[in-house]
Amino acid sequence: MxxxxxxxxxxxxxxxxxxxxxxxxxxxxxxxxxxxxxxxxxxxxxxxxxxxxxxxxxxxxxxxxxSAYTRADIEEVFELRRMLEGRAASLAALNRTSDHVARSEVLVQEMGKIVDAHSDSRRQELHDNNRGFHELILSAANSPRLFQIVKTLTQTSVTPGTFFYYSEEDLTRSLRFHTDIHQAIADRRSETAEELMSLHLRYARDLFVDKHFA
Missing domain, CATH: 1.10.10.10 (Winged helix-like DNA-binding domain superfamily/Winged helix DNA-binding domain)
Structure with missing residues (x-):
């Protein structure tokens, strides 16, 4: 194109x-x-x-x-992501390389700078870094099929753009999740990484539902 x-x-x-x-x-x-x-x-x-x-x-x-979506659509996609990306985080902790860790740290630091800047105009940049972070974890998991399945889910109309609806407090909490997930993977704590990713996506789901169906 x-x-x-x-x-x-x-x-x-x-x-x-x-x-x-x-x-x-x-x-x-x-x-x-x-x-x-x-x-x-x-x-x-x-x-x-x-x-x-x-x-x-x-x-x-x-x-x-x-595309329009229902509450059931949102909950289904986030639940699938929670299970699949939780598994990916666990595998990433076991299979990650030093390069994965270094790149993950850069993305988390960049997200931190954007959140600290309190700039709505940088929400798209934050969205892109977040996508890069999640895709890096999928790459580190070393499971091509899992990567492709999750990528298909994240391309639906339900999940893109979540950050555009976050408050400053929501962004801070999301950043904390990303930081903790990064550290768990770096430390090869697979169970912790899976649990944190699951909690992160459950929180994101609840926020999205509250914003659209309150």
């Missing part, structure tokens, strides 16, 4: 995961094309790509809409 098309894709995706476009919201191809100053072709391509990822729903003769 060309750089221009990638930018269009990133812009639309950001609008969805940040909540700017609400679940069920219409994504008008012509309007987006005009706003971004591009032809309708890259917009159409981006919408189809997002539909493949589960973020967009395409309806014949009606157009594209941000």
């Amino acid at each position: 060309s750089r221009g098309r990638e930018t269009v894709y990133d812009t639309i995706r950001m609008r969805i995961v940040s909540g700017e476009v609400q679940p069920g919201g219409h994504l008008a191809e012509a309007q987006i094309s005009e706003e971004l100053g591009v032809s309708r072709s890259p917009v159409r391509a981006a919408l189809h790509r997002l539909a493949e990822e589960g973020l967009v729903r395409l309806e014949a003769h009606r157009g594209a809409f941000a």
Whole structure:
């Protein structure tokens, strides 16, 4: 995909995961094309790509809409992630290399700097670092099938963008979880790493449900 098309894709995706476009919201191809100053072709391509990822729903003769989700959808995805990523954290503690630990430490430190900056404009950066942290753990687990299954789950419309709804207190607690998970894996404490990851994702699930279904 060309750089221009990638930018269009990133812009639309950001609008969805940040909540700017609400679940069920219409994504008008012509309007987006005009706003971004591009032809309708890259917009159409981006919408189809997002539909493949589960973020967009395409309806014949009606157009594209941000995917809606139910409380049951959210709870199911987070529960699956909790079980699978808990297992991944346990395996990572057993199989990780010094390089995994070093890269994990950098990501945690970067997340700490962003949280301390109290800058809403850096939420996307925090989201990207968080994704990198979780993917690094999956890589360290050395289980390609597990990696692919979890990656499919995290690409659904339910889980991306969680940080955009966090308060400062929520961000601080999330950072603490990441720090503790990193340390447990570095120390090869597999049971602790699994327990912490499970608690982390349960907390994230509860926050997400509270924000959307309070």
